[in-house]
Amino acid sequence: MNANVLGPRPSFMEIVWQDDLSDATGYVVIDRLLRGVASGGLRMRAGCTLEEVRGLAQAMTKKEAVHLLEGARYVPVGGAKGGIDFDPRHPGAKGVLERFLDSLSPILRSYWAVGEDLGVRQHDIDEIFERRGWGSAVAPVRRLLGAERETAAADARLARAFSVTVDGIAQDELxxxxxxxxxxxxxxxxxxxxxxxxxxxxxxxGSMGGATARFLSRAGVRIVAVVDAARVIVDDSGLDVELLLAARDAFGTVDRSRLPGGARELPGDRWLSIECDVLVPAAVSNCIGVSNCEQITAGLVVEAANLPVSAEAERALAxxxxxxxxxxxxxxxxxxxxWWVLFGDIDGSWxxxxxxxxxxxxxxxxxALLDAARDGITPRAAALAIAARGLAAIEAGDRALAAGAVA
Incomplete structure (x- = not known):
């Protein structure tokens, strides 16, 4: 199975939204429906574009499809994404978020299971859904469970999963x-x-980069630099990650008055050139391109953010x-x-x-790495082949169900 099944194709749905009370513009892209629904996060950042959201929705389809596993209760769904062009630090950001969700509520309640992404916190989404009486933010996927006893058991697992904390931090943020x-x-x-x-x-x-830094550090990796919205924080002997995480605000910016001893700062554009073995872009999309990828000293880049490395830069790195x-x-x-928790593949415990x-x-x-080495391709190309096989199998199942329903 080649990756053509994941090749260019029109989105199932694209929506452009304009806020009545601010200059915020929002976008929704449902790349495709599988099993009748799609899932994906909602981000908020100044400069967000429809093209960006479209690429993220396509990536969500791949992110779902790679997790098809024979015998598992969770069968992947389609990919979707939302984005709002607005500064999440603005005092009116929560109002913009609520008006966006209100306008899109028919789509959210029918097709799109939504979660947090850059600049949007799950707590804020859930609070709006609860106050508006819309039920769960993952209701479209939850309906796939069917019987009432199954949904009740799933709700109990989710409640348990979201009540778990590890070292004082909610499990879902880790x-x-x-x-x-x-x-x-x-x-x-x-x-x-x-x-x-x-x-x-x-x-x-943020939650993704912070947790990655924490667990890499606990595995013995020396975190020699972290990057927030302000600047680069560096210590060649290894940063005190726990101290930095305790000193960050809700947007992942570290209080400079609480920097650990030995730490120094560099301009924000210096992060790629710092000598390291592993580079983890965990913030914004499209931050590594052909104009700066030659600065990278690492032999391994692990994409914690969505779409941080351009295709051209990845070819140059390869x-x-x-x-x-x-x-x-x-x-x-x-x-x-x-979805593992919702469908019961795990009980929600840490x-x-x-x-x-x-x-x-x-x-x-x-x-992905072994297939890439065997076939002389990139890890992305190998992973795309895995996703394509999964997507083809899911779509075949959807067609079989539709044929059965017609018959």
Missing amino acids: VGGYGVTVAALTAMRLRGIDPVGARAVVQGL DRGVAVIPDFVANSGTNAWW EQSTAMLDERIGALTEA
């Missing part, structure tokens, strides 16, 4: 970064990099022997975790959550 760490450690093992003492740079200290673990593998843990992430993200990363 699973994504834990999965990225699994991808990174698997790739390091296959490329002969000893995690203990290896150097890593993490761009972004020519230099730099492996890029694609976003739809490395950062797919949060999305898959939701122990089962991490065990499943170890197994699935580890296996996907290993398969």
Whole structure:
């Protein structure tokens, strides 16, 4: 099976929304429906575009499809994404978010299971849904469970999963970064990099980047630099990650008055050139392109953000022997975790959550790297082939169900 099934095609649905009370513009793209529904996050950032959201929705379809597993209760759905062109730090941001969700509520309640993304917190989405009486933000996928007893059991698992905290941090804010760490450690093992003492740079200290930095550090990796919206924070001997995480605000910006001893700052555009073994872009899309990829010293790039490396930059990096673990593998843990819990593949405990992430993200990363080495292609191309096989199988199942219904 080739990757043509994932090739260019019209989106199932695209919507452009204009706020009546501000200059905010929003976008929704449902790439395709599988099993009648789609899932994907909603982001808010100044400068967000329809093209960006379209690319993210396509990536969500891949992120779902790679997790098709024979015998699992979770069968992947389609990919969707939302974006709002507005500054999430603006005092009116929550109002913009609520008006966007209100306008899109028919789509949200019928087709699109929505979650958090850059600049939007799950807590705010859930609070708006609860106050408006819309039920669950994942209601479209939840309906696939069918019987009332199944939905009741799923609700209990989700409640348990979202009540779990680890070292005082909610589990749902950790699973994504834990999965990225699994991808990174698997790739390091296959490329002969000893995690203990290896150097890593993490761009972004939100929930994804912060959790990745935490778990890489606990695996023995030396985090020599982190990047927030202000500048780069560097310490060649290794940063005190826990201290930095405790000093960040809701947007992942570190209070400079609380920097650990030995840390120094560099301009924000210096992060790519810092000597390291592993580079983790965990913030914005399209931050690594042909104009700056030559600065990268790492032999391994692990995409914790969505679409951080351009196609042209990835080709240039591949020519230099730099492996890029694609976003739809490395950062797919949060999305898959939701559905593993909902459908009952795991009970929502931290122990089962991490065990499943170890197994699935580890296996996907290993398969992508080994297939790439065997076929002389990039890890992304190998992972796309895995996603294409999954997508073709899911679409075949949808067609069989439709044929049965007509008959």
